[in-house]
Amino acid sequence: MGSIGRIVVVGGSLGGLRTTEALYLGGWEGEVVVLSEELHPPYTRPPLSKTALAHGPDASTLAFKQRPEAARAQWRHGVRALACDLAARTVTLSDGDVLSYDGLVAATGVRARRLPAPLGTAGHVLRTLDDCRNLRTELVAGARVVVVGAGFIGCEVAATAVGLGCSVDVVAADDVPMQTPLGTDVGAAVQRRHEREGVRFHLGRQVAGIVEHDGTSLVTLSDGTEVLGDVLVQAIGSAPSVDWLDGNGLDLTDGVVCDNGLRIGGRPAAVAVGDVARFPNPLFDDVPRRVEHWQMPVDTARRAATTLLADLAGAPADPTPFTPLPSFWSDQYDLRLQSFGAPGLGERVEVLDGDLDGDAVVGYHRGDRLVGAVLLGFPRKMVQVRRMVQAALTAARERERERASSVGVG
Ligand SMILES: Cc1cc2nc3c(=O)[nH]c(=O)nc-3n(C[C@H](O)[C@H](O)[C@H](O)COP(=O)(O)OP(=O)(O)OC[C@H]3O[C@@H](n4cnc5c(N)ncnc54)[C@H](O)[C@@H]3O)c2cc1C
Structure with missing residues (x-):
């Protein structure tokens, strides 16, 4: 060197x-x-x-x-x-x-994670451009698609496959889609949208077996349900x-x-x-x-x-605390979901505006603090909601610092 x-x-x-x-x-x-x-x-x-x-x-x-x-x-x-x-x-x-x-x-x-052996080798995962190319060639109209996992990527793949004329089953251990990041009520609302598009959900069940034969995958669930697909996608996280x-x-x-x-x-x-x-x-x-x-x-x-x-x-590092506001979006059919803060940390969920089967702003609270918000649709409210979450988190942090300094901590 x-x-x-x-x-x-x-x-x-x-x-x-x-x-x-x-x-x-x-x-x-x-x-x-x-x-x-x-x-x-x-x-x-x-x-x-x-x-x-x-x-x-x-x-x-x-x-x-x-x-x-x-x-x-x-x-x-x-x-x-x-x-x-x-x-x-x-x-x-x-x-x-x-x-x-x-x-x-x-x-x-x-x-991309895969199911534990021996199930892990079956089907596709989706993380890279090459994964996307491989999966795309199989998503032809009429194909039966089984998506294992109902997180963001699983739900987005389901929506895209429906748009391409496929018939889609989603299998997941959670009780509703996207349960961990968004909570039960919002997850259930998104599930209803998928079901209106014809997606069938098999939730609260594990994959017990997969048999691949002649271009098809037979997925057996922990309660004995069998789901047959021409295309299998493992979307169980990372x-x-x-x-x-x-x-x-x-x-x-x-x-x-x-x-x-x-x-x-x-x-x-x-x-x-x-x-x-x-x-x-x-x-x-x-x-x-x-x-x-x-x-x-x-x-x-x-x-x-x-x-x-x-x-x-050899210089001192920036003393300013690093406090980025997490944010993400997801597109499923014509629904754009946008999230600010950390909804997954919320203990109490409240619809702040609209309703869950239409456009909605949803707040996530931990104790008395707003820790995140999710927009279902409502694109014009994006800036306002982002500012609301940023302001709430910043104010709560200030209050915490004042409380700590008044009792002589940190
Ligand atoms: C299908 C999909 C959809 C997504 N949709 C959204 C969305 O709608 N909204 C959103 O906010 N986020 C979304 N994300 C997440 C977003 O893409 C990631 O947060 C982002 O790509 C992370 O970037 P990164 O550089 O940290 O890691 P990565 O993009 O994972 O890149 C890491 C790179 O390091 C390489 N690498 C790993 N190990 C080694 C090694 N040992 N040596 C050399 N190279 C190595 C990998 O091959 C890879 O190229 C999505 C992700 C996926 C896969």
Whole structure:
């Protein structure tokens, strides 16, 4: 390594790309090497279950617009980081190379989970452009599609498949779709919309067996129900890609635990961004959490780059707490769902405006605090609802700080 210094970015998708740009924009003069196990240039994933699945994915239209700074980095596609030694500051690559570095960015995101063996090999998952291409070829009019999992991606695939003329069954262990992030009432309302489009749900049951024969999959559920499909999609969530960080004494139970400045395990000159980063957000509390939403790689990239550049310069890190507002959207039929804050932390759900079978604004409260809101439709209320959630969380945090300082804590 030359004297100019090197930052290695592991993962070349949204988080890796935006961190690379932010590093150069922040004044980094050294090398940046981006390791990307995928062969495609960085592309956006949300359309993979929506428009790109409906119309066929096109790598060029999905590719991110990049700042010119991104081209200053050395992009190594088709290369996977196998291991990392944080103490020695080296990364071992799948092509046999060992790269030393001054700074490290973990941007490895998540992988699609599959059912446990022997069920896991059956059917499709949907995480990458290639997954989308493979699934798209089978979603022909009249095909019987079985979706295992009723989270966002499962529901979006169901909606897209219906739009393509498929007949769709959704199987899930939860009692309603999207139960964990949105709660029972909103999940049930979304279920009704799917059912109006002809989707059949088999909820509150596990998959007990899958038999693949002659191009069909026979899925047997824990209560003995059998569902037959020509196409099977496993959409049962994700697993953070952290195997390459093993052996460093880190907490890798659900992503990589970071401090509020996104330092991996609180160690200097190593940061994590995007879906893989589990960090405390003082907007809510001090519990480290991962957020798998498109906006989060963008927000964490800026902050992680600032932290890393300060560490590499031996300068103090930005003392301002990092408090990004989580947000996401989902498109199912003509329904746009938008979420701000952390509805999943809510204990009490309240319809603030409209009704759940039409357009609605739904508030999620924890104790006396509004912690999140979801819009079903109501696109014109987006800015107003976002501001409402931001203001409520900021005010609650201020009150908490005042209370803590009045009793002499922190
Ligand atoms: C089908 C789908 C639909 C979605 N829809 C929405 C939506 O509507 N709204 C929303 O807010 N969010 C949505 N998301 C989530 C959003 O796309 C993610 O939050 C975002 O992609 C996370 O970016 P990331 O860079 O952190 O991780 P990723 O996009 O997962 O990228 C990580 C990259 O690192 C690579 N990698 C992993 N391990 C290694 C290794 N060891 N060495 C080298 N490279 C490695 C991976 O191959 C991958 O290219 C959706 C995701 C999917 C899959």
